[in-house]
Amino acid sequence: MNYYRDTWVEINLDNIAYNVKETVKLLPSKEKLFAVVKANAYGHGACAVAEAALGAGAHGLAVAFIDEALSLRKSAIAAPVLVLGASRPSDAGVAAEHHISLTVYQLEWLKQAQAYLSPEQTVKVHVKCDTGMGRLGVKTQEELKELVAFIDQSPQFIFEGLFTHFATADELDTAYFEDQLFKFTAMVESLEERPPYVHCANSAVSLRFKKAHFNAVRLGIAMYGLSPSDEIKPLLPFPLKPAFSLHTKIVHVKRMNKGEKVSYGATYEAQGDEWVATLPIGYADGWIRKLQGQEVLAAGCRVPIIGRICMDQCMIRLPYELPAGTTVTLIGRQCNEEITMDDIADRLATINYEVPCLITSRVPRVYKSKGEVLHIDNPLVR
Incomplete structure (x- = not known):
């Protein structure tokens, strides 16, 4: 590691x-x-x-x-x-x-x-x-x-x-x-x-x-593994296989009371007693503020990003309490759910080409083949 x-x-x-x-x-x-x-x-x-x-x-x-x-x-x-x-x-x-x-x-x-x-x-x-x-x-x-x-x-x-x-x-x-x-x-x-x-x-x-x-x-x-456009996806001669997935882990979980607010500008207000988790990813990683409200996957469930995305962190609303260390998938598959690159592109009103290019080099790339890690590229600690 x-x-x-x-x-x-x-x-x-x-x-x-x-x-x-x-x-x-x-x-x-x-x-x-x-x-x-x-x-x-x-x-x-x-x-x-x-x-x-x-x-x-x-x-x-x-x-x-x-x-x-x-x-x-x-x-x-x-x-x-x-x-x-x-x-x-x-x-x-x-x-x-x-x-x-x-x-x-x-x-x-x-x-x-x-x-x-x-x-x-x-x-x-x-x-x-x-x-x-x-x-x-x-x-x-x-x-x-x-x-x-x-x-x-x-x-x-x-x-x-x-x-x-x-x-x-x-x-x-x-x-x-x-x-x-x-x-x-x-x-x-x-x-x-x-x-x-x-x-x-x-x-x-x-x-x-x-x-x-x-x-x-x-x-x-x-x-x-990404189609050049949604229009021609049905015309492609074989199914493309996406290579890129983005993950993080919950670092903190807290119980929010009705009326309490989350993140800069206090734009999100709890509508009742809610479980809120903090993720160590933000707009400096390319997970930009416009993705507020985007769903991510935690314990196989779709959960929303709440409040404004910060430079290094963002918050999600959980369906129930989950422990710190739980893996959250922002792009990719978890259990029977999947969030695709095209989903993120649609949210950002852009094309799928742009999304992986947005994810900055300070996010390590973990290269896998046959399920095994071959090597890890992290420019920050080379």
Whole structure:
């Protein structure tokens, strides 16, 4: 045990592996899967998830920034790593040194980056096409050909990939998706020679549209057992298995009398004699104040959070007295009840992607496989 507060996240690595394996089964034999582990693997823990995904058949990894890629390299992960976001031209040498592939989308970036590379250094690059997302990327075939021509004539760059990203692939209306796919296909076909990786399929496309796979896919939210949207959940080819659950333990139980109030602002008033328990989790852990009133699970029963959530603690109303040390599940299953990531997302009026990312690093991640704890990540006491 290397954490000293009874609040923790459990990550089921077997479920990560299952979601990857089931996706790989859908792909042709030569098609590669890149596991997206940016944002600390959507709050799950990048290195542990990366290892589980690679062990389950992922070919490579994708992150948002060079810093995230370096974290994987420091953990001795040697698989291909692609940085999906923008990098500084001055950091091209760092990418070359650590065999990290970068995204490019401007000719000027290539010219600037070249000045920071020694004659012996080479950087693998993936050209990003903006087909309708409006973020990074070249918008025309002319821009694309100009970038590729510069890359081809430079010994310091290797044209490794071409890709785009879809804005509406998780919606039932596919018109905008089809338009983006048409534009990207035209860009691919405009090249005299394709790079080793051509990819545009995120989780929604990987699981729904084989025609958009090309020769690589990027598996993000589905790898964590979460549907890209409620709309397409019934259309998924296999049931996803969530990997993330959040737990804490009761640290104090007290009897409240009618009329007594709870927490800041005294917004909650006991309507009768009530049992109230204190939990050691609060908004500094990512369990934000807007979750006041959200149900959690204690002794297999749904019980509400009462009063305002504090920085490090919150309170729940119990159906009857429970002892200190009782496990309370905030996300996950207990007995026959379950609170899903989507339940929390609905309460917060957001998407399931955001919820695990909210849970801060001061909440330890406990990694399990076959019911056994493999290791615990707690940055506070490393």
